[in-house]
Amino acid sequence: MEFDQIDLLVTLDAATDEVLDTLTFGVIGIDADGQVQRYNSMESKMAALSPAKVLGNQLFTAVAPCMNNFMVAQRFEDALADRSTLDETIEYVLTLRMRPIKVKLRLLAAPAVARRYVLIQRRT
Amino acid sequence: MDAHVDSLEEEFEALTQFLYLAPVGLTQLAMDGTIAIINPISAQLLMPLTRDGSLDNLFTILQDVVPELRHLTESFEKPHGIVCDSLRVQLSAGVRGVSDPKILSLTVLKLDETRLMAVLSDVSQQMKRDRLLRQNEAWFNAILTGITDYAMVRLDARGCIVAWNASIGRVTGFSQEAAVGQPYSIFYPADTTTSDRVRDRLDEAKANGWSIDDGWRIRADGTRFWGSAVIVPLLERTSPSDDSTSVDTHVEEYADDVRFCLVLRDITEQRAAADMHRLQTSCDHLTGVANRRTFYEAAELEIERYRRSPRPLSLILFDADFFKKVNDNFGHSGGDAVLRQFGALLMATFRQVDVVARLGGEEFAVLLPSADLRGATAVGERLRLAVETSEVDSDGTRIRYTVSGGIAAMDEDVSGLDELMKRADTALYAAKAAGRNRLEVWSANDPSRPVVSEG
Secondary structure (H helix, E strand, C coil): CCCCCCCHHHHHHHCCHHHHHCCCCEEEEECCCCEEEEECHHHHHHHCCCHHHHCCCEHHHHHCHHHCCCCCHHHHHHHHHHCCCEEEEEEEEEEECCEEEEEEEEEEEECCEEEEEEEEEECC | CHHHHHHHHHHHHHHHHHHHHCCCEEEEEECCCEEEEECHHHHHHHHHHCCCCCCCEHHHHCCCCCCCHHHHHHCCCCCCEEEEEEEEEEEECCECCCECCEEEEEEEEECCCCEEEEEEEECHHHHHHHHHHHHHHHHHHHHHCCCCCEEEEEECCCCEEEECCHHHHHHHCCCHHHHCCCEHHHHCCHHHCCHHHHHHHHHHHHHHCCEEEEEEEECCCCCEEEEEEEEEEECCCCCCCCCHHHHCHHHHCCCCCCEEEEEEEECHHHHHHHHHHHHHHHECCCCCCECHHHHHHHHHHHHHHHHHCCCCEEEEEEEECCHHHHHHHHHHHHHHHHHHHHHHHHHHHCCCCCEEEEEECCEEEEEEECCCHHHHHHHHHHHHHHHHCCCEEECCEEECCCEEEEEEECCCCCCCHHHHHHHHHHHHHHHHHCCCCCEEECCCCCCCCCCCECC
16 A cells, blocks of 8 residues: 555555554544544654554544644545535644654545545655 | 563653643744744644744744744843743634634743743633623722822713813812813823714713723823723613613613713823833833734724724835845845834824724834825825835834835625725736836735836
């Protein structure tokens, strides 16, 4: 699986945790309420947080408040409200381990898939 | 041993999470502003200010809104300590009814010779509460403290003095003949108020229950004193037969029976303390003119007044020409001397009722209540000429400089302060493009070729 692969959502959601852990980009999966359900090892390494600290918590309020804005959280909410498909890639700066890190975020959601995903890839 | 490593890792993780979730912005930077460590809230607060979406240098990110930050840091000589404490940073004017003005608080600490720490937080809501609190405080002060003498003046619905009493004579020296029938602005020096402002204060007193302002007042013999004026609406009691719903009806119109009471006090003695406070919180540290935040506050109030009752309101944006060259040729002290002199010329040229402010860098704004484009252009031109014909002395070097200005006036097409600023900025840009050392007026027909040009 590649970060920019087309129609990634279904494949990603079907993949096991072990497969997600082999990926070279970060993967965060949340349920309809915004609770973190999946957190791969690349993301865990970049953020210096273990899955145990993150899984089951609210992504936008208790894990990554820096994504709680119109660019990320709002897009997921809009997609949920409109029952529309979301697949957008944006350039963003995350404060991973308190360093400003330039990343690409890919936001994925579809009415047919219960879980929604944020993919994180470093850009240089 | 392993247990020890585990607990260290756990501790580290807990600390990381603590910083991720901390509700204030924390940033560590090098002395040149380069950001080394930054937490999410800090990034979130700074992101809207970056031009290219990168968080590389704090001074660069904040240069438009805290232009003095680099200078403050460079000129801080102690090995460590607080460079600035809870500096208020105005980010936006806000949109009426939609969003409040956005204001950040910035504290910068020098940790050692190589590192700074910046603490940022969003204080927009707090500032809103503070403003209300300040008004209440002023009100209580006016009633409770230190009143040695005061004049009690009854005003009619238009703000004209209804009757004379001994207190008016004692405090202001005005006789019955000179006072009765005159607007209460006879107690104000001519350049500190306008007939619109006289009415505004009455309207605000009706809307808020009072209106208070401190400033210069004038006695019958022309001497000035620093006074505080509180205007309170006096609501006549409704007759017993009226039901409660009619209580509101007589405040809506300027009915003859609505009167105001003006309490005028001489507070010259408190002025020094008040001045100090105002200097610290409202003024630009270099030039002494109002700072950005004060400008936005005053401008929002004027726009509100315009909405309540439209009247002329003009804005001039000034920018020193080739300022970078001044800095290059004469150093920062030369640049600072130019800015100080420009500030002084602005204060001397414009009226006291006008709001003169430094918005950042070499950019200044003047808001002119009750002045139309012609009036604003005339006085703006006087300022331009005063600058052109003056010299600045900086350590024995004579510096000459010029300024350009863009003028715009409020009308029903202008949605608010932001748009008025944009128009003046467009005109300023046109003045720069047309060769500098001139003023241009914003024009709807052809923004690139405005109507008036001088210089």
